[in-house]
Amino acid sequence: MKGPDVAWYLAVSGFLFGTGTLGVLLRRSPLIILLSLEIMLNAANLALIAVSRHYGHADGQIFALAVMAVAASEVVVGLGLIVAMARRDLVLDVDRLTTLRG
Amino acid sequence: MVVASWICLLAPLAAALAITVLGERISRRGAGYLATASVVGSFAASVVTFALLTGQAREDRVRYSTVWDWLGTGTLHFGLRILVDPLSVMMMLIVTGVGALIVGYSVGYMDGDEEERRYFAYMALFVFSMLLLVQGGNLLILLAGWGLVGLSSYLLIGFWQDRPSAIAAAKKAFVMNAFGDATMALAFFLLIQHTGSLDFERVFASDLSGNHWLVNLVALGLLGGAVAKSAQLPLQTWLPDAMEGPTPVSALIHAATMVTAGVYLIVRTHPLFELAPKVQDLAAGLGAATLVMAGLIALVQTDIKRVIAYSTMSQIGYMFLAAGIGAYGNGMFHLMTHAFFKALLFMAAGIVIHALAGEQDIRRMGGLRRLLPKTYLATLVGALALVGVPPFAGFFSKDSILAAALGRGWYGDILWGLGLLGTFLTGLYTFRLVFLVFEGRPSAFVLEHLTAGSHAGGQEGHRHELAPNEPGDEPASTHAHPAHVHVGEGPFSMTSTVAVLALLSLVGGFLQFAGLWTPVSDWLDPVARPLVDATGWQETASSVLAVAFGLFGVFIAWGIYSRKLMEAPSAPRLRALLENKLYFDRAYDLAFYNPAVALARGWNVLIERPLVAGSITGVAGGSRRLAGRVTAAQTGLVRTYVFALAASLAVLIVVFVSVR
Numbered sequence: 001m002k003g004p005d006v007a008w009y010l011a012v013s014g015f016l017f018g019t020g021t022l023g024v025l026l027r028r029s030p031l032i033i034l035l036s037l038e039i040m041l042n043a044a045n046l047a048l049i050a051v052s053r054h055y056g057h058a059d060g061q062i063f064a065l066a067v068m069a070v071a072a073s074e075v076v077v078g079l080g081l082i083v084a085m086a087r088r089d090l091v092l093d094v095d096r097l098t099t100l101r102g
Numbered sequence: 103m104v105v106a107s108w109i110c111l112l113a114p115l116a117a118a119l120a121i122t123v124l125g126e127r128i129s130r131r132g133a134g135y136l137a138t139a140s141v142v143g144s145f146a147a148s149v150v151t152f153a154l155l156t157g158q159a160r161e162d163r164v165r166y167s168t169v170w171d172w173l174g175t176g177t178l179h180f181g182l183r184i185l186v187d188p189l190s191v192m193m194m195l196i197v198t199g200v201g202a203l204i205v206g207y208s209v210g211y212m213d214g215d216e217e218e219r220r221y222f223a224y225m226a227l228f229v230f231s232m233l234l235l236v237q238g239g240n241l242l243i244l245l246a247g248w249g250l251v252g253l254s255s256y257l258l259i260g261f262w263q264d265r266p267s268a269i270a271a272a273k274k275a276f277v278m279n280a281f282g283d284a285t286m287a288l289a290f291f292l293l294i295q296h297t298g299s300l301d302f303e304r305v306f307a308s309d310l311s312g313n314h315w316l317v318n319l320v321a322l323g324l325l326g327g328a329v330a331k332s333a334q335l336p337l338q339t340w341l342p343d344a345m346e347g348p349t350p351v352s353a354l355i356h357a358a359t360m361v362t363a364g365v366y367l368i369v370r371t372h373p374l375f376e377l378a379p380k381v382q383d384l385a386a387g388l389g390a391a392t393l394v395m396a397g398l399i400a401l402v403q404t405d406i407k408r409v410i411a412y413s414t415m416s417q418i419g420y421m422f423l424a425a426g427i428g429a430y431g432n433g434m435f436h437l438m439t440h441a442f443f444k445a446l447l448f449m450a451a452g453i454v455i456h457a458l459a460g461e462q463d464i465r466r467m468g469g470l471r472r473l474l475p476k477t478y479l480a481t482l483v484g485a486l487a488l489v490g491v492p493p494f495a496g497f498f499s500k501d502s503i504l505a506a507a508l509g510r511g512w513y514g515d516i517l518w519g520l521g522l523l524g525t526f527l528t529g530l531y532t533f534r535l536v537f538l539v540f541e542g543r544p545s546a547f548v549l550e551h552l553t554a555g556s557h558a559g560g561q562e563g564h565r566h567e568l569a570p571n572e573p574g575d576e577p578a579s580t581h582a583h584p585a586h587v588h589v590g591e592g593p594f595s596m597t598s599t600v601a602v603l604a605l606l607s608l609v610g611g612f613l614q615f616a617g618l619w620t621p622v623s624d625w626l627d628p629v630a631r632p633l634v635d636a637t638g639w640q641e642t643a644s645s646v647l648a649v650a651f652g653l654f655g656v657f658i659a660w661g662i663y664s665r666k667l668m669e670a671p672s673a674p675r676l677r678a679l680l681e682n683k684l685y686f687d688r689a690y691d692l693a694f695y696n697p698a699v700a701l702a703r704g705w706n707v708l709i710e711r712p713l714v715a716g717s718i719t720g721v722a723g724g725s726r727r728l729a730g731r732v733t734a735a736q737t738g739l740v741r742t743y744v745f746a747l748a749a750s751l752a753v754l755i756v757v758f759v760s761v762r
Contacts, residue, residue, distance in 0.1 A: 024744050033740070094740045101738030 009050030016043035028093045030085070034078045041071045103154035104167040107186045110147035110194055111233045113140045118226035121219055130218035134209035137222035141205050141229050145198035152191050160628055163188055166239050166303075173242070180300060183239030189629040192434060192622075193236035193366055200358045200441045201229045203599040207449055208350040210595035211456065221261060221348070228254035232359050236366060241290055241300040244370070248286065248327065251360045252279040258355060259347040271343035278340040282330025289323025292316060306373040314378075321378035324371055325385055332364030332418045334392045339686050341415055345407040349455060352407055353448035357414045358441035365418065365437055368425040369630050376428070376633070383513060386426025390520040393419025395684065397527030401534065402680045405462045406451050409535050413488060414444055416524060420503050423517055428633025429506035431623025435614050436503055438622070439495035442610045443487035446603040450481040453592050453600065454539060458551050464535060469544030473552045474591050478540045480604045485536050487607040489529045489652040495611035497649065500525070502614070505636035505644040518644070525648045529655020537663035 016039055023036025045064040052060025085092060117140030121133045128136065155163055168181035184190075205225050212218050231254050235247030252275075260272030290300060296316055297308040310317050328334075333341035344356050355361070368375060368385060375382050393416040400412035417440050424433030455462055457474060471478045487494035490501060504525075507518040544552070591597055614622040623632065636644075661668050682688065 021744075021748055025741055025748065097740075098738030101736055 006050050006054040010047055013043045013047035013050065016040070016046065019043075028095055030078075030082050030092055030094055030097075033094065034075065034082070037078075038071060038075065041067060041074075103151055104165055104184075104186060106147045106150040106154065107184060107191075107194070107237060108167070110144045110151065110198065111184065111230065111237055113143045113147065114226040114229040114233065116140065118223045118230060121223040121226065125219070128219065130215075131209065131213070133219040133222040134205075134212070137226045138202065138206045138209060140226055141198055141202040144229065144233065145195070145202045148191065148194040148198050151186060152195060155186065155188065155191055163628055168239065177298065178294065180240055180242045183243060183301075184237040185239040185302065186237070187629050188625050188627075189366075189370060189434070190236050192438070192626065194233060196438050196441050197229065197232045197236065197359050200445050200603075201232075201354055203602055204350050204354040204358070204445060204449070205229070207353075207452070207596050207599040208348070210593040211350050211452055212348065213593070217261075221258075224254055224257045224261065225351075225354070228258065228355060228360070232363070235363055240302060241293070241305065241371075244367075245283070245286060245290065248331070248363065248367075249283055251355075251363065252276060252283065252331070255279070255344070255355050255360055258351040259344045261347055261351065265346065267343075268346040271340070271346040275340040275344050278337050279330050282327040282337065285323040285326030285330075287323075289320045289327075292320050292323070302370075310374075311377050317374065317377040318381060321375050321381035322384075324367060324374065325381055325388075328364030328367045328385070328422075329388060330364075331367075332361050332422065333415050334364065334388050334419065334422055335395065336686070338392060338396070338415055339683065339690065342403075342408045342411045342683070345405065345411050349407065349448055349452035352411070353445045353452070356411065357444040357448050361414060361418055362421065362437045362441070365421040365425050365433055368422070369430045369434060369626075372425075372428070372430060372630050382426050382428065384426070386423045386507075386517055387513075389419040389422025389424075389426055390517045390524075391419075392416065393423070393524040394520050394527065397524050397531060399680050399683055400531040401527070402677055404465055406454065406464050406467070406535065406539065407448070407462055409464070409531060410444070410447050410451060413447075413528065413532065414440075416528065417444065417488070420500055420521065420524070423521060424503040424506060427507055427510060427514065427517065429503060430630035430632050431614075431620065431626045432499065432502045432506055432632070434626055434630075435622045436496075436499035438613075439487065439499040439607070439610050442603055443484045443495055443607040446480060446600060446607050447484040447488065449596070449600045449603065450477050450484060453477045453480075453596060456592055456596075458548065461547070461551075464538045466545060466547045467539045468542045469540070469548060470552075471540040473544065473548070474540075476597060477591055477600075480600050481536060481540065483604045483607050485532045487611070488532050489656060490525060490648055491652060491656075492649065493608075493611065495607050495609075497645070498611035498613075498615055501645040501648045502636065502641065504648055505641040506632075506634045508636065508640040508644065510634065522647055522651050526651040526655040529652040529657075530659050531655075533656045533659035534663050537659060541664045 020036045020038075020040030020043060023039065024033050027033055027036065045067050048060040048064045048067070052058065052064075082092070085097075090097070114137075117137050121128060121136060124133075164185070164187040166183055166185055168183040170182055171179055172182040173180040205222070208221070208225065212221050215221065228251065231247050231250030233247075235244055235251055238244035238247050256272045256276040256279075259275055260269050262268050293300060293305055296310060296313070297305050299305060299308075310320075330337040341356060341361065345352055347356070375385070396412040396415035396419065400409050400416065403409045403412060417436070421433045421436050421440070424430070424436060454467070454470060454474065454477060457470075457477075458467065461467070483494065487496040490496040504518055504521045507514045507521060510517075614620050679685070
């Protein structure tokens with residue numbers, strides 16, 4: 001099975017990762033930050049699977065599955081936190097949630 | 103025989119441990135009975151040992167018993183070893199016999215104290231330590247006992263630990279004794295170096311006579327220990343302060359037994375002292391100087407217990423004199439009779455103090471003769487024995503010491519003269535005490551306590567609980583000690599033991615009558631053969647003169663303090679000198695205490711505060727400042743953290759790529 005060269009996959013992965021990073025850095029809503037995190041995780045997954053296929057090993061794909069499981073759990077916890085914050089009428093703005101300042 | 107002496111040694115230790123372990127499960131009185139029973143048991147065991155030892159042939163009366171190897175390094179081995187010989191058995195009998203009476207007396211005296219159990223545990227521990235000292239089969243065990251008696255003495259002087267003066271006195275006694283312990287330990291090191299052993303028989307058998315420096319140093323070291331323990335010049339200042347302890351403690355430790363340990367040490371190690379005649383002369387001289395000095399100071403003391411304490415010091419001076427000139431039997435005999443009459447005097451004083459709710463100032467007493475007739479009688483017996491009036495015990499023992507000093511050249515004659523002066527002083531200060539306390543008309547203070555009787559008892563019983571916390575209270579009444587006040591002369595446990603001691607002071611002297619029969623000296627002869635033997639005329643002359651001098655002292659005391667025929671000479675300079683105890687305390691403060699304090703202050707300013715304390719606060723302050731800087735990095739903003747992560751990741755990637 002032929003397809004695009006692995007370099008293209010990595011380029012897409014890098015682009016996705018950059019997008020996610022910028023999202024985490026620039027956006028203020030915790031919800032969007034969570035989404036951006038997911039994008040970063042998936043960029044990593046893409047890179048793992050592409051490289052795994054390139055070398056003909058299954059390791060990367062298995063690892064990607066593990067990452068997905070982690071991502072799913074993370075979303076559960078993260079969304080739960082956001083819902084809890086909303087319930088307590090906290091401002092959903094990470095720049096104003098600075099209770100942990102030293 | 104050996105088994106009996108082990109029982110004698112260990113019974114008080116068992117009682118001390120039992121009282122400690124049982125704690126609240128044993129009643130206070132029960133603790134007293136247990137301690138008394140253990141010491142009585144010890145006494146019974148000593149009597150058995152004595153009886154069995156008399157059954158042996160004279161040459162066969164030295165028995166060692168080793169249970170196990172206690173300490174060993176290389177070729178040196180020290181067994182846990184006791185020695186049973188005439189000298190140690192005599193000391194065992196004195197310690198346990200007088201000890202049993204005094205511990206029994208304490209049951210009544212300490213009744214009602216908050217911490218009777220602790221008291222009796224300490225007392226039993228003391229008796230064990232003293233027995234270890236006298237039964238020790240080598241010099242190391244002796245030193246262990248020596249240290250332990252110092253410890254128990256410290257604990258018991260400071261028994262009323264809420265009194266600052268008692269704590270200070272305990273510390274003073276401990277430090278001065280530690281000095282003596284140190285000189286003894288140094289002497290032992292020398293002995294180990296040169297004889298390779300500390301066992302009595304090996305040390306005494308080895309030939310050291312060629313090495314003058316060595317024998318003199320060893321003897322000096324031992325003498326230092328003896329002088330500190332027995333409160334002789336120049337380490338005497340702790341003994342009067344030690345009177346802060348309960349009166350039975352003063353009777354047992356600071357009169358009858360522990361303070362005489364120095365005499366025992368000299369007699370026990372006499373082969374070493376005999377190699378160093380100069381040190382022997384020094385011991386005798388110190389004894390003579392102490393006996394005169396203590397007698398003089400006793401003349402101006404106003405605390406009933408301190409008068410007796412100085413008298414103890416003075417009497418131990420006689421024993422040192424005897425041990426120094428080599429009259430070992432006479433010295434040990436005086437040790438024994440002194441244990442009887444001095445314990446008696448202390449315990450009688452204890453009854454007086456009890457009856458007057460803790461008052462110890464003789465100027466506030468007076469006229470007790472009719473109010474406490476039995477105590478008066480007991481004190482009179484003790485006082486007559488102390489002065490050496492025939493037929494009381496002191497007459498037989500003290501005069502033979504004086505006689506032994508005669509016929510030893512000019513030095514012996516000086517000692518003899520000082521001893522005679524001492525008897526005069528003894529008569530004077532002893533009967534000053536007797537007349538001030540018992541004669542005359544009862545003072546208002548006495549009447550308040552003794553004739554109103556019952557109501558005073560309850561009231562005073564409460565006052566003592568407040569006394570230690572009330573610094574404003576006048577000094578005399580802060581002496582109120584934590585024991586219930588008994589109306590009259592005290593419970594049976596106190597009166598009966600005093601009666602036994604009075605009897606012993608009355609008849610104890612007949613054990614030995616120099617020139618006629620000398621069982622004590624004969625008994626000790628195999629262990630310590632005397633170097634001197636007084637002739638008949640020396641004995642007679644000394645006795646006549648000593649009794650005359652003593653009675654002359656009594657007569658003057660009678661004139662001044664009873665009949666008021668003459669005024670006490672005022673001599674303010676001399677009086678100030680004596681009331682300040684010849685300024686020994688002040689001199690020691692100047693020579694040792696003040697420099698030490700100044701040195702400590704200096705170190706504090708130069709080293710402690712800048713270096714030690716400075717380094718610690720420096721470390722603490724430094725980390726706090728550093729932490730302050732680091733906290734600035736914790737903004738609480740998620741994006742800061744993420745940026746830091748991303749930036750470091752980017753740096754890592756760059757590094758990775760470029761390095762590869």
